[in-house]
Amino acid sequence: MAHRRLQQELKNLSPDGKNPLPEGITAEPNADNILQWTATLQGPPDSPYEAGVFKVELKYPEDYPFKAPAVVFATQIYHPNITPSGKICLDVLADNWSPSYNITTVLQQLQGLLAAPNPEDPLVKEPAVMMKQDMDLFLQRAKEYTLKYATPSGLQGLESASIVVAPKESAVAVDTLADAPATAPSFVERCLSAAIANVQAST
Secondary structure, three states, rough: OHHHOOOOOHOOOOOOOOOOOOOOEEEEEEEEEEEEEEEEEOOOOOOOOOEHHHHHHEEEEOOOOOOOOEEEEEEOEEEOEOOOOEEEOOHHOOOOOOOOOOOOHHHHHHHHHHHOOOOOOOHHHHHHHHHHHHHHHHHHHHHHHHHHHHHHHHHHHHHHOOOOOOOOOOOOOOEEEHHHHOOOHHHHHHHHHHHHHHHHHOO
16 A cells, blocks of 8 residues: 555655655665655745755654554754654644655745744754744754755764764753653643654564
8 A cells, every 4th residue: 555655655756746855855766665765855935944955764663544654853953842863743743643744745834834934833842942932042042053054065074083972962951752651731742643653563
């Protein structure tokens, strides 16, 4: 089921297909496994991510499209809704998933998340708190991460360094809400449970 559906989606992604990818988004399946895809997202204009290109990994379960793919950011990003390990929480990948959605739907939603971070439903405390308390500092930090991890010059610098130093943390708590107990919002808890289930189903 999933293989046939993904073959059709791949065909539809062509410029003459039914669902061509918008400008700034690329996607293709791995050569030896159509259930695993790699995509890239150009940072949206007028956002702190606009200078970067972000790599995203998608793993589809065998019962796709009835279950959502597991999606992880492979590029480091400073964002309240994306953890340092790349976990994300989108309603279209959890509670609001529909079999009518496709890879174009998912990637457009991810690009929208870059354009409009949501500090009210965070997975990571630090950028969420910073957005509320000091937006200028948040924008500066997000731009720094983008230049360091999502641009060719930044990646070349990391590769050439003999020692890679972890990004400096601010005084604001950096605990991810993914690891928090009962204090996490109920939607985040449900979303994380769905994400874990998707990962298990796709492995």
